[in-house]
Amino acid sequence: MERLTQNLLLVLLGGITLRVALTDAHLAYVQAGFRPFLIFAGAVLLVLGSIGTVRDWPLRQSDHEAEPDDPAPGASGHVDHGHGPPRIGLFLVLPVAVLLLIAPPALGAYTADRQAQAIAIPESLQNSALRLGPDDDGADYRSMPLLEYAMYALADDTFTLEDRSVRLQGFVLPRPDGGWSVARIRISCCAADAVPVTVVVDGDRGPLQADQWVEIIGTWAPPVAHPDGDYPEPVIVPRSVTPIPPPASPYEG
Incomplete structure (x- = not known):
């Protein structure tokens, strides 16, 4: 691949990184605290790429102007085009450009x-006497x-949840x-280090769709066994289920 490409x-790449970092779109990839690093990285890529493009573009043009109009074939019988741009490099630009318009x-x-797994319980909670604290204001x-x-x-000790109502937010995940x-x-x-956290809902899903x-x-309700794994899953008995818009920050940190 030639240097201009x-x-x-x-x-x-710098433009994509800045576009993601300067909007809430970066929250689909990293924790919010990494935003300054993304902005810095995007700016560095953009500046370096721009400097290189400004430097190499005139050189590429001068190389083309220096080529003879009718070059003689080389010993192999093929025409030597000197510093012509490798066309395959241009195809590498296309998927990167698409990311500017369509973000995963x-x-x-x-x-x-596909990544369901047992939830590890810290030792401090195994026989915890900690309480949840008061209900939300109002x-x-x-x-x-x-x-x-x-x-x-x-x-092991779930008394802190008994006779308490809790509010959870997340996306719908159908079970096997x-x-x-x-x-x-x-x-x-x-x-890249994503780990799912799931809570079984003891109630009808109705028209709700996955995601x-x-x-x-x-x-709270007693745990149930995962249908495909030998481990318990937490359960909640719903009093109400309300569809909501996806949050700006979809991940738990």
């Missing part, structure tokens, strides 16, 4: 279904991240046994 790729969606039900429930609810729901779960994807750094975001207000 390489520099154009740097410009496109955040991870969802497909990932959660409400008769307490909002909880899915992972927090799952750990409390699977702990015909039921459904509410799920979130948890990331520590970026989408549709919902808010569930309900109460």
Whole structure:
């Protein structure tokens, strides 16, 4: 690949990175705290690519002007075109350019279904006497991240959840046994280390579709066994299930 094509790729990659970093789109790939690093990386790529393009473009034009109008064939019988651009390099630019217009969606039900795993309960919660704290202001429930609810729901001592209503938010994940779960994807750094967190919903799914975001207000119920794995899953009995728009930050940190 000639240097001009390489520099154009740097410009496109820098533009994509800045476009993602300067909007909420970056939250589909990394934690919010990585935004400054994305902006810096995108700016560096854009500047380096632009400098290289400005430097190499006149050289490429002068190379073409220096070529004879009717070059003689070489010893192999093929015409030597000197520094003509490798056409294959231009095809590498196309998929990068497409990303400027179409951004892949955040991870969802497909990932959660194929990477399901048991939830590890910290030792501090195995026999925890910790309480959840008061309900949300003006409400008769307490909002909880899915992972927090799952750990409390699977702990040996679940008294802290008994007779309490909680609010969970996540996307719909159909289960192999015909039921459904509410799920979130948890990331520590970026989408590459994504781990699903699921809570079985003890109620009818109705018209809800996979990946549709919902808010569930309900109460704790004893865990059930995963149909394809030998481990328990947390359960919530819904009092209400309300469709909601996808949040700007789809992952739990």
